[in-house]
Amino acid sequence: MPLPERHHLLQFVLFVFVLLIPCFALWSFLSAALVTPVIGLANLILSHWFPDIVNVVYQQGADAMLMTRLDEIDGQLVPTDVTDAGLGFKANTRIVSYSIPFYAALHFATEKKDYLANFFWGLLAIYPFILLGLISICMKDLMVGFGTIFLDQAGVLVPGPGLIGISYQLSVLIVPTLLPVAVWAWQSRDTPLLRSLLAAASP
């Protein structure tokens, strides 16, 4: 029997609370595996975009290690071809990938017909933003760590410091929580929870 309209929101909030902890717990165990493709793509993009600075981005658990082609000797940054000798930056990928368990909790707490296929498409929508978030973190680290050496590379289009700063802040502070809600809202627009509200409230 369908729920009365006013109960859909209560049911949804209750189910989200029930699902949040198991979804986040499961993600904690799987987070390293979940970001493997993202780190691989970040390596491809960053090492081709900044070939004189970025040597490799590789995975270390749920972290991404960005190894550079610059080393510090006597306080001076000098180029190096030795992989292990370059300065490295560690990025916690979980601060951008926790959008996955949040989206999962929202998705599975909503009464709908096709759970798994929609979940798959939702993840496909979220993954590019996790990649963008990781790239933003790496670029912020490079900007803070190397300053003008990174920002003023000859023949390389490097975003301005303001853009790097804003994209980093957006990627870390807003996107991981807002994106799951946006994807969930789009996929749930025909569910009993949102359909009647959107229809009645639209002009």
Add this chain to the structure above:
Amino acid sequence: MTRFVVIFLLVLVCLFTLEMQTGVQREVIEPFTAVLASISAAIIQPFDDSVLSYGKVLQFTPGGFAVSIEAGCNGVEASIVLIAAILAYPASWRARGAAIAVGLLAVQLMNILRIISLFYLGNWNLDVFTWVHLYLWPALIMLDVLVVFIVFLHYLSRQPGASRHAAA
């Protein structure tokens, strides 16, 4: 829908960029964050007199565990998302104003709960503190924003005149 998304993103990016300006941080955000720390301490102190606040720091005395409320932990970003969503949705300015006022209150009440819970969690176990602080609480705060927005839509659906007199 397209109009909502465009206005929402525009307001979101403008407010967020404004928030990130050094002058706004110094003159508005940091004093506001200090007020949050003071309110949190005032709520805790009747039950636990070993707590004090100074600036944006909440601390157990003497010299005990302390948390500093930093950017991203003061509920401002969640408030910006809520304001952007309410402004982007067609409704009367009165309804929008009321929704923003009630919504900001709801977000900040939840945020104070977050600060107090993190303060005690951190004193108990730093690993749990880190996990809850970085991943779980941001999701809960955004869930709060989502619920406020759905309640706003529910209110509009009960007040058909409100959407028809939209002045967006």
